[in-house]
Amino acid sequence: MINLANRSASTKRVYLEYKVIKFARGQLARYMLVAEKTFIPVVSASVYEVSYSLGSRRFKSSIRTIFYHLAFLFTWAGKNGVDIEVMLLEGRGIDFKNVRSFARWLETVILPSQGGDQISRYVTKVLHSCSAFALWFVENFTPLVSYQVDSNVNYVKLIESHKQVWSEVMAGGNADAIAQDLTDDELQLIEKLLKARLDNATRKRGLQLRNYILWRLMLRFGLRIGEALALRLEDINLTGDYPSLEIVRIEERGANYVDPRTPNNPLVKTYGRLLYFGPGDEDVIGYIEEYVSTYRVKANGKRLGFTVFLDHDFLFVSHGSSNMGRPLSCSSANKISKDIRLECVDKFHWHVVRHAVFNRLYEAASSLENNATEIDHIVYMGGWRSPNSLRCYAKRAIRDLTRNRLIQMNKEGIIDEY
Numbered sequence: 001m002i003n004l005a006n007r008s009a010s011t012k013r014v015y016l017e018y019k020v021i022k023f024a025r026g027q028l029a030r031y032m033l034v035a036e037k038t039f040i041p042v043v044s045a046s047v048y049e050v051s052y053s054l055g056s057r058r059f060k061s062s063i064r065t066i067f068y069h070l071a072f073l074f075t076w077a078g079k080n081g082v083d084i085e086v087m088l089l090e091g092r093g094i095d096f097k098n099v100r101s102f103a104r105w106l107e108t109v110i111l112p113s114q115g116g117d118q119i120s121r122y123v124t125k126v127l128h129s130c131s132a133f134a135l136w137f138v139e140n141f142t143p144l145v146s147y148q149v150d151s152n153v154n155y156v157k158l159i160e161s162h163k164q165v166w167s168e169v170m171a172g173g174n175a176d177a178i179a180q181d182l183t184d185d186e187l188q189l190i191e192k193l194l195k196a197r198l199d200n201a202t203r204k205r206g207l208q209l210r211n212y213i214l215w216r217l218m219l220r221f222g223l224r225i226g227e228a229l230a231l232r233l234e235d236i237n238l239t240g241d242y243p244s245l246e247i248v249r250i251e252e253r254g255a256n257y258v259d260p261r262t263p264n265n266p267l268v269k270t271y272g273r274l275l276y277f278g279p280g281d282e283d284v285i286g287y288i289e290e291y292v293s294t295y296r297v298k299a300n301g302k303r304l305g306f307t308v309f310l311d312h313d314f315l316f317v318s319h320g321s322s323n324m325g326r327p328l329s330c331s332s333a334n335k336i337s338k339d340i341r342l343e344c345v346d347k348f349h350w351h352v353v354r355h356a357v358f359n360r361l362y363e364a365a366s367s368l369e370n371n372a373t374e375i376d377h378i379v380y381m382g383g384w385r386s387p388n389s390l391r392c393y394a395k396r397a398i399r400d401l402t403r404n405r406l407i408q409m410n411k412e413g414i415i416d417e418y
Contacts, residue, residue, distance in 0.1 A: 018034065042085070190348065225351065
């Protein structure tokens with residue numbers, strides 16, 4: 001069987017002269033960008049990473065991904081003799097000529113997917129990361145000659161001019177701002193696959209039970225995969241009339257919080273929130289109770305049998321013979337999604353489930369006249385700061401509404417002809 005999911009990937013045809021190194025500091029994953037051959041760190045990248053790690057948005061996106069993208073920028077600079085380090089650390093930013101040169105080079109070394117867009121969407125993602133990186137140095141390292149009003153005005157104009165040139169080079173390859181989705185049929189296929197595996201499981205029931213619970217929680221609450229993997233037993237309350245689970249940000253878990261997966265530990269990138277199970281969730285609540293009481297185990301040392309007393313509190317664990325009872329890793333969760341892609345839905349990944357949930361919630365809310373309360377509920381459930389985060393779902397709702405109207409008009413036109 002051909003794996004169609006891999007055909008959409010862009011093709012990189014350049015050797016990157018820089019690589020990302022990961023290390024742990026406390027319970028946080030930290031990163032460095034270093035030269036591939038000499039291991040000399042990029043000073044500006046390290047300065048940026050330190051500021052990022054101390055900032056309030058350090059869990060909002062992945063600095064690792066940004067560094068992977070910066071490897072392109074510094075590779076290009078090395079090949080063209082451009083001293084970006086000096087430009088950035090002196091607060092000058094990257095001059096406009098070099099920004100355009102870098103963008104043109106990217107389009108030659110990152111090819112679009114076969115049968116895809118003329119310009120690779122990955123090019124735009126790289127440019128976006130490099131833009132944010134360069135603008136940070138303009139904003140924080142540009143020296144002000146005075147504290148007068150005119151100096152501040154010129155400073156603002158300088159920043160806006162740099163934003164403009166980066167926006168121009170990204171204009172041709174803007175990523176699609178419409179949220180991805182799964183059809184109802186695709187969701188049913190995944191449900192049938194995972195439920196059938198659970199119903200038919202004997203020796204590996206614990207593994208199939210874990211996978212099915214993970215799927216149901218993602219589908220019920222629109223979680224990010226990192227949020228699901230970071231769930232602890234103390235975050236889940238299945239007693240009383242209102243069973244719930246709570247999403248707790250990593251920095252709010254206390255000084256004694258430990259994750260054995262560090263520095264590859266899953267992160268909670270959104271705001272914390274309390275989410276309630278509904279009347280139709282009795283079965284998944286029962287599955288969670290069964291999983292925790294019977295299958296969330298590890299080998300009992302040299303003695304025969306297993307024990308439910310683990311040295312961590314995370315809900316989802318591995319079930320392999322060598323790592324039984326350890327917290328489920330991000331790479332293992334990705335293997336589960338890959339298995340679903342190969343088996344039934346070739347565009348599946350965990351984050352598209354989140355999109356599918358909020359696409360449907362937003363579409364339902366948009367059909368109401370006075371929907372401010374419903375929109376607020378969606379924002380809270382998604383863990384976002386404001387309704388502005390729903391723009392990708394709004395665009396899909398508008399597009400789908402327009403398309404459905406055109407389809408209906410075409411049908412009515414055909415009927416009228418007869």
